[in-house]
Amino acid sequence: xxxxxxxxxxxxxxxxxxxxxxxxxxxxxxxxxxxxxxxxxxxxxxxxxxxxxxxxxxxxxxxxxxxxxxxxxxxxxxxxxxxxxxxxxxxxxxxxxxxxxxxxxxxxxxxxxxxxxxxxxxxxxxxxxxxxxxxxxxxxxxxxxxxxxxxxxxxxxxxxxxxxxxxxxxxxxxxxxxxxxxxxxxxxxxxxxxxxxx
Numbered sequence: 001x002x003x004x005x006x007x008x009x010x011x012x013x014x015x016x017x018x019x020x021x022x023x024x025x026x027x028x029x030x031x032x033x034x035x036x037x038x039x040x041x042x043x044x045x046x047x048x049x050x051x052x053x054x055x056x057x058x059x060x061x062x063x064x065x066x067x068x069x070x071x072x073x074x075x076x077x078x079x080x081x082x083x084x085x086x087x088x089x090x091x092x093x094x095x096x097x098x099x100x101x102x103x104x105x106x107x108x109x110x111x112x113x114x115x116x117x118x119x120x121x122x123x124x125x126x127x128x129x130x131x132x133x134x135x136x137x138x139x140x141x142x143x144x145x146x147x148x149x150x151x152x153x154x155x156x157x158x159x160x161x162x163x164x165x166x167x168x169x170x171x172x173x174x175x176x177x178x179x180x181x182x183x184x185x186x187x188x189x190x191x192x193x194x195x196x197x198x
Contacts (some may be wrong), residue, residue, distance in 0.1 A: 009052065009169055016165070017054065018060075021113075024039070024050060037072065048069070049108065049110030050110055052167070064119050083100055085120070086100050086124065087100065089122045089124075093125060107124070115179060116163065117162055130155055130183075131159065131179060134187065137152045152187070152194075
């Protein structure tokens with residue numbers, strides 16, 4: 001995941017972002033933050049970057065941005081809480097937590113706010129699990145096998161349920177097709193009538 005600086009929004013993207021995200025200045029006070037103190041904490045990389053910045057400079061945050069960040073006092077333990085929850089989610093899914101440091105950096109970069117409906121370590125791990133499941137199924141392609149079709153459809157639908165639509169500019173931001181393109185839309189196009197949108 002990349003930082004918000006790469007994203008350049010056109011008018012269509014701005015409409016999308018305004019529909020899915022909340023201006024920092026509006027979201028911060030109800031969660032105990034002074035907007036300027038929040039900007040300082042973001043600049044110091046103590047908490048995640050805004051997911052998008054509009055042309056007029058408005059920083060846009062996911063609505064659940066503070067669910068993990070918490071208030072200013074709680075934010076001091078954010079890294080520790082992220083790591084603990086990420087490790088626990090990996091253990092539940094029988095995964096190693098080797099990527100934890102990289103995922104923490106990606107979380108701080110604001111990119112996960114672009115793709116996940118729930119901004120949490122658990123959702124990050126769940127996305128990893130689902131993508132690996134889809135890749136494994138595609139590598140063992142068997143479109144005539146009922147079980148294979150059912151498992152692929154379930155995995156694609158589950159990933160669809162946790163991912164946001166993405167802004168068009170995210171393709172440039174993340175260096176090419178996003179996970180929704182590759183593991184949801186492309187798979188449904190590849191198997192029309194088999195892995196249809198539910």
